[in-house]
Amino acid sequence: MPKTTLVSLAASLGVSRQTVSNVINAPHRVKPETRMRVQHAIAESGYRPSAAARQLRTRRSMNLGIRLMPVVDGINGSILDRFLHALTESAQDEGYRLTLFCAESDSGEIRQYEELLKVADLDGFVLTGTHYGDARTEWLLEHEVPFAAFGRPWSSVEDPFGSGHPWVDVDGGAGTEQAARTLIEQGHTAVGFIGWPAGSGAGDDRRAGWKRAMVAAGLATDTLDIQADDGVPAGAQGAERLASRGATALVCASDSLALGAAAKMRQLFPEQASGTVIGFDDTPVAAAVGLSSVSQPIEDAARHIIAVLAHELAGTNFPGGEEVPERHLLLPPTLIQRTPYSFSSS
Amino acid sequence: MPKTTLVSLAASLGVSRQTVSNVINAPHRVKPETRMRVQHAIAESGYRPSAAARQLRTRRSMNLGIRLMPVVDGINGSILDRFLHALTESAQDEGYRLTLFCAESDSGEIRQYEELLKVADLDGFVLTGTHYGDARTEWLLEHEVPFAAFGRPWSSVEDPFGSGHPWVDVDGGAGTEQAARTLIEQGHTAVGFIGWPAGSGAGDDRRAGWKRAMVAAGLATDTLDIQADDGVPAGAQGAERLASRGATALVCASDSLALGAAAKMRQLFPEQASGTVIGFDDTPVAAAVGLSSVSQPIEDAARHIIAVLAHELAGTNFPGGEEVPERHLLLPPTLIQRTPYSFSSS
Numbered sequence: 001m002p003k004t005t006l007v008s009l010a011a012s013l014g015v016s017r018q019t020v021s022n023v024i025n026a027p028h029r030v031k032p033e034t035r036m037r038v039q040h041a042i043a044e045s046g047y048r049p050s051a052a053a054r055q056l057r058t059r060r061s062m063n064l065g066i067r068l069m070p071v072v073d074g075i076n077g078s079i080l081d082r083f084l085h086a087l088t089e090s091a092q093d094e095g096y097r098l099t100l101f102c103a104e105s106d107s108g109e110i111r112q113y114e115e116l117l118k119v120a121d122l123d124g125f126v127l128t129g130t131h132y133g134d135a136r137t138e139w140l141l142e143h144e145v146p147f148a149a150f151g152r153p154w155s156s157v158e159d160p161f162g163s164g165h166p167w168v169d170v171d172g173g174a175g176t177e178q179a180a181r182t183l184i185e186q187g188h189t190a191v192g193f194i195g196w197p198a199g200s201g202a203g204d205d206r207r208a209g210w211k212r213a214m215v216a217a218g219l220a221t222d223t224l225d226i227q228a229d230d231g232v233p234a235g236a237q238g239a240e241r242l243a244s245r246g247a248t249a250l251v252c253a254s255d256s257l258a259l260g261a262a263a264k265m266r267q268l269f270p271e272q273a274s275g276t277v278i279g280f281d282d283t284p285v286a287a288a289v290g291l292s293s294v295s296q297p298i299e300d301a302a303r304h305i306i307a308v309l310a311h312e313l314a315g316t317n318f319p320g321g322e323e324v325p326e327r328h329l330l331l332p333p334t335l336i337q338r339t340p341y342s343f344s345s346s
Numbered sequence: 347m348p349k350t351t352l353v354s355l356a357a358s359l360g361v362s363r364q365t366v367s368n369v370i371n372a373p374h375r376v377k378p379e380t381r382m383r384v385q386h387a388i389a390e391s392g393y394r395p396s397a398a399a400r401q402l403r404t405r406r407s408m409n410l411g412i413r414l415m416p417v418v419d420g421i422n423g424s425i426l427d428r429f430l431h432a433l434t435e436s437a438q439d440e441g442y443r444l445t446l447f448c449a450e451s452d453s454g455e456i457r458q459y460e461e462l463l464k465v466a467d468l469d470g471f472v473l474t475g476t477h478y479g480d481a482r483t484e485w486l487l488e489h490e491v492p493f494a495a496f497g498r499p500w501s502s503v504e505d506p507f508g509s510g511h512p513w514v515d516v517d518g519g520a521g522t523e524q525a526a527r528t529l530i531e532q533g534h535t536a537v538g539f540i541g542w543p544a545g546s547g548a549g550d551d552r553r554a555g556w557k558r559a560m561v562a563a564g565l566a567t568d569t570l571d572i573q574a575d576d577g578v579p580a581g582a583q584g585a586e587r588l589a590s591r592g593a594t595a596l597v598c599a600s601d602s603l604a605l606g607a608a609a610k611m612r613q614l615f616p617e618q619a620s621g622t623v624i625g626f627d628d629t630p631v632a633a634a635v636g637l638s639s640v641s642q643p644i645e646d647a648a649r650h651i652i653a654v655l656a657h658e659l660a661g662t663n664f665p666g667g668e669e670v671p672e673r674h675l676l677l678p679p680t681l682i683q684r685t686p687y688s689f690s691s692s
Binding site (some may be wrong): 046062063068070071078080081084085088089092098099100101119120142199232258259284285288305 | 408427465631635
């Protein structure tokens with residue numbers, strides 16, 4: 001019997017060679033009826049031990065892996081949960097499923113990549129929380145595993161827009177810049193910043209945005225910048241210190257910090273108009289207590305990550321004529337302004 | 347060549363028949379080295395088209411499906427996110443992964459079961475949000491698909507503890523009963539309840555708990571029971587109505603309702619000692635604003651669901667001597683009492 005090829009399979013089925021190839025490499029791009037007919041023929045053929053079958057086995061799981069980040073305080077974490085929801089929906093629309101896993105660290109995450117690629121037959125991964133010197137992206141690039149990151153490659157010494165792997169990020173610095181500018185336009189001349197210790201990509205970026213707005217307005221920043229670990233109590237402490245140095249309004253790197261800061265500022269400035277503290281991430285808590293916050297277009301980010309990863313996985317089988325998603329995308333955030341919900345007796 | 351059997355495979359490998367069977371049906375219960383050796387031998391054998399290979403293919407995906415419920419207000423939803431985290435961790439400890447999917451409705455969820463069982467080779471499902479007349483559990487039972495539910499079978503006309511499928515639930519009614527009793531012991535004689543419209547299993551159960559405490563204390567409940575859709579504004583409206591009927595303290599079916607109710611009660615009773623409103627689910631928002639709340643042991647529930655489902659899947663291959671997890675488990679909640687975090691100027 002002559003060796004079965006994609007060509008002979010296609011001929012016997014009356015479909016194009018490209019269709020058979022798509023069924024193997026990008027099955028979601030083929031109509032279900034055709035896909036099932038071709039898959040059935042492949043399964044029936046003598047192909048199992050062949051390269052085509054290996055490809056079939058390794059490339060059509062339609063499953064993407066994502067690490068579920070540990071729950072921190074449940075306030076800031078909610079942004080990642082929204083991301084996961086949007087990611088699952090977008091993936092499903094494209095014919096992919098998500099496989100969840102846990103890890104305690106980056107190296108633990110890499111061990112999971114190895115394990116999952118061995119046993120669970122995944123097509124690729126979605127990363128979150130990229131940071132300086134990220135060992136995960138290096139490992140995935142080195143092992144030629146398809147992936148897309150939510151977060152730009154902070155460690156790249158080159159222009160991140162020139163880097164090797166697809167990513168989507170939100171321009172956090174633009175968000176804190178707008179937040180600070182808004183407070184300056186309201187008449188505040190001493191706008192403080194409470195952010196994380198220097199050394200985290202996203203944290204440094206948010207600090208830089210606040211600073212840009214202050215410098216552009218000719219305002220001093222030296223004594224108005226606090227580095228704190230995340231959390232409600234740290235926000236309250238930071239606000240107390242900044243207020244003692246003259247700050248009348250604050251931008252915070254997270255809603256947890258902002259929540260503590262807002263409570264403290266309202267204690268210190270009971271007469272002041274509301275809205276002197278702006279948080280980051282527009283979490284449910286911010287909405288519930290009426291805290292202004294920088295909102296990330298997290299659903300757009302999730303959709304784009306799936307689009308770019310699906311495109312990556314389809315590879316040369318990507319049908320011409322469809323729009324090619326940008327491999328590197330920086331999305332603008334939005335400032336959500338709110339009036340504090342009254343928890344007081346006033 | 348004689349037909350290869352489990353017995354001949356076991357003999358050629360020098361392992362017990364049970365070990366080979368476990369590798370096929372419950373691979374996580376076999377030491378990795380042995381497992382790999384047996385799996386290799388099975389793959390090398392002429393078994394692919396046989397029942398054993400089908401079993402191998404269909405029963406060792408070590409993958410469980412779970413629907414990611416839609417994001418509602420991000421406050422009450424956080425409990426399901428904590429559940430998902432704990433479930434992923436417990437599953438991973440047992441050698442299972444979770445596959446996420448989305449659906450808009452119960453019938454959509456059933457369509458996903460069909461699809462996933464066809465294409466994604468899942469071992470079973472975890473359900474959340476069981477309710478009266480749940481079509482999902484009926485479908486899964488009818489199709490003999492292994493699953494475990496977070497939530498008791500509300501629709502069962504028989505004793506749920508006698509029902510056919512494994513479930514874990516939290517005794518919500520015991521939680522609201524304790525909450526109401528605590529308020530009564532603080533001297534309140536008119537403790538109101540704000541809950542969801544009658545007809546939801548969990549909602550009716552929480553209402554019944556509050557009522558039990560009131561009746562046991564010889565207190566009237568007739569005018570103190572409000573049915574409201576979930577959410578912060580509904581909580582505030584409910585509190586206003588109940589206060590006008592004399593209520594001085596409230597138990598709520600959710601933290602969203604309690605958040606709105608607490609803000610309103612502090613407006614209406616500025617002189618009153620704190621803690622007159624108790625919510626449900628101990629969400630991050632409750633912790634952030636200092637709201638007392640009934641806490642579900644969600645991590646215990648997730649761990650038990652995985653344990654009981656893993657036991658179900660291992661079936662007769664479950665090693666003797668290990669503790670058999672209870673198929674129906676009702677866990678007690680805990681009342682977390684807090685002092686409101688000051689968002690006021692006092």
